[in-house]
Amino acid sequence: MSPADSVRTGEKRAPSCLSSLSALARAIIRHVVRILARCGATPQDIVSAVQHECAQIPHHWAAEARRAEAHQAPSEISDVSHVLTVWFNEAAYLDAHGRPRALPLEGASTSVAALVRSVDRKLDPRKVITYLVRNRAVRRDGRRYVPRKRFLRLRGTQGYLFTLQTLSNMLGTIQHNLQRKRSEPALFEYSAENARYPVSKLPQLDEYTRDLGGETLSRFDLYLRQRETTRRPGEPTVPVGLGFYVWRDPVRSLSRGRRNRRIKRPRRT
């Protein structure tokens, strides 16, 4: 497909991306409003806070995001990270050392096309591999493709959808834990924190978290995949996930002199 075609396709698909974003945004707002109300905020408090914050948002942010959507990958390659899960875990795609094998695009077995179809028959292998190469998760080596890392950093529309989906999932868990009945188990939602962490050691914390989180998420990914592949035919399934995030206050880089957060964090008891 020529670059011009890609752009035209992207423009045609923009409304569907937009409606996905909009549907997710609605779900998020409903979650946030209900959580704030559960915590004692009145609808008037919430609307007035949103009005106040909305007035400070530059108009060009939304316009820039919408313009970017028209040129980004279509939203339907949502299962693309699952391709990497299979590539890094399934014996058929691993070499003798347990490393993911370099694969040709086409081929009945052990090819990118076979791998992509094993994840979802509706996915287009060419689009998926183009997306993975563009996101630097896979590199091309002659006629073969080699995965570089098992994690995919999503950008553009995919990044927006991922952010909103992550936010929606997190808010769903918080809301569930706030309003659940005593008989219902809470979803896992724990954090470890320290009020006096040295600023000079923040880079090490970042590195440590990447190693720890990466290892844990890889194990979790494998755990999920094993249960997915051994499920009974026709068994009901639901989407599940585990997320990690590091927080610091202020969140913005301390060395760049950006604005500090305005609110004082509540002390936890």
Added chain:
Amino acid sequence: MSGAANARTRAEGARRRLSLLRELIHGVVDDFVRILARCGLTSEETLGIVREACKRIPRDWAVILRGIRGPDYFHTFGVLTTFLGILEHNLQPRRHGA
């Protein structure tokens, strides 16, 4: 302490809690409005959806909970604020040379 002094202390405590609550609400709303804007939602759209969502909130939720919020609610605000802050930070366009 006299009854009047007790009442004044309670009223002062309630005012402080309410002011803290408003501060926390603004903190959460600040980040989530910014995330939605970065993802392409205009301020008018956000405000419209918020108004719509607020209409579905039972009036008694806030009335009942005001004054009896415990550590779990502060924990929720803490989690929300930090999580939204990280997402908003990661959505910011990268600046060359930054």
